Amino acid sequence: MAINHLAPEQTEQFADNIVGFARALRAAGMPVGPGAVIDAMSALQVIDIGNRGDVFTTLEAIFVKRHEHALIFKQAFNLFFRASEEWKHMLDSVPLPEQAKKKPQAGSRRVQEAMSQPRMTETPQHQEQDLRLSVSDKEILQKKDFAQMSAAEISEALRAIERMHLPQAELLTRRHRPDPRGLRLDLRRTLRASLRSGGEIIDIHRRGRIEKPAPIVALLDISGSMSEYTRLFLHFLHGITDARKRVSVFLFGTRLTNVTRALRQRDPDEALASCSASVEDWAGGTRISASLHNFNKLWARRVLSQGAIVLLISDGLEREADSKLAFEMDRLHRSCRRLIWLNPLLRFSGFEAKAQGIKMMLPHVDEFRPVHNLSSIQELITTLSRPLPPHHRSLIRSAA
Structure with a gap:
């Protein structure tokens, strides 16, 4: 049964559902315009809308223009249209009981957030009030610690990180x-x-x-105390990887893992899901000295040969702090153009370098910065945009 065989009120309701479905896809990050909605309504005139598979295939052919959007469309379709005879519009974002037992796939968070957004039916007065509140909320969100954010605030922070732009620091x-x-x-x-x-x-x-553009090499600590900060910073690295391809990312806890290729996927959810799948020691212990030793031995000559900027994201709480840690930090410092240590412990005003690992690492860094909120990431962007200093080797030669 096609749309033109339905009653007028049923046709209008089905058209509203298609428009709402397109709005949800657009909120989830898919480029869906009015022309695609018109094409979808025209295509549904000639198919049997009682067949769920035919409707899915038709809408997928019209709305999906890129391969990475196929997964988002499938999850949005399953959430938006419940598999029932009545084909009612499902407004809530709560998954079905059989879906809740399964591990969430990449893109599910973004789709559920898009489904939970209210319809655009507010009056201008309410919109103006929401705008004032959103401006105030954004100011608070800029300075709020990532570890203290709720799920909704983390989602808003991720959207703000995706909008950040890193100017090209030329080398x-x-x-x-x-x-x-x-x-x-x-x-x-x-x-x-x-x-x-x-x-x-x-x-x-x-x-x-x-x-x-100067290469950027990021070494991220994925221990239990750094898990939340690292996950959000990976979104920032994914954004700048699209703009500048000379970005290498390594995760370390008890071992070192290269996730550069996994992070180059266009969809951020798929990229982070691939990173998590390739790491076996996420939210585990910390062995900074051993991880830096493996990086200096196996990867330093490959990714640091052109004067790269190294971003070390860690709290410095090493379990085995000894002279090897200082040696590996010094070796890393001499191999790169600039070594920036990003430590979330700097969010505390009374922070002091009392831990043995921090004392050994601190003399071998060029800059020591916090990385606990959106403001700290924005300040890091300003730092990375400044003119690059001369290489360490040239300074040593001139001094000699």
Whole structure:
């Protein structure tokens, strides 16, 4: 039975459901416009809407334009349209009992949040009041600790992190390219151009050094005390990985794991789910010294060879703090251009470096910053956007 065979009131109700479904997909991050809604209504005119599979396939062909959106569409469809004869619109975001026993898939959080959003039927007066409240809430959210946030506040913080933009901090390389304002004479191109004028040098060609964004290498502690901060910071790293491909991410607890390839997936939920699947010691113990030793031995020459900026996210609470930790930190510091230690313990005003691990690590970092709220991440973006300092090796040579 197609839509045109329904009663007028049933047709209007079904059309409202399709519009609401498109609005939910848009809230979940899928680019669904009015044209796609019109196409969906036209396509449903010629199929049997009593067949759930035909409706799913039709709407999927119209709304899904990218491969990474297929999972979001499937979960949104299952939540929005309950498998029943009446095809009623399900407004709540509570999963079915048989679904609650299963492990949540990537994208389920975003879909459930989109389903729980109210319809856009508020009056302008109510919208203005909500706007004032949202501005005040945003100011509070910027300074609130990640560990003290509720589930709704964490979701809002994740959306704010996804909107953050990291300007390109350019790094001069050793290679050159044609540049009319360059400081180096391009003799070959100058002589070749002089052949056109009988050997007379009229135009002088120059070459300038190529600038590329500085590589970023992140080492994130995934121990029990750092789990919540690391999970939110991974969203920030996923966002800047899309803009600049020279980002390498490593997770460490009791062992070191490279999750760079997993974090390059376009969908943030799929990327973090892939990272969690590749790590076996999430929210476990901490072995900073052993993890840094493995990184310096196996990965340092691969990812730090071009003057990278290293972000070390850890509280520094090492169980086996000895001279090896100081040695590995010094080795890491000498291998990179800038080493920034992000420690959530700095959120306390009376913080003092009393732990033995923190005392050994602190002398070998360039900057010591907090990473416990949105404001601290925004300050980190400002720091990463500043001009890069000269490399440590050049400083050592000049001093010698």
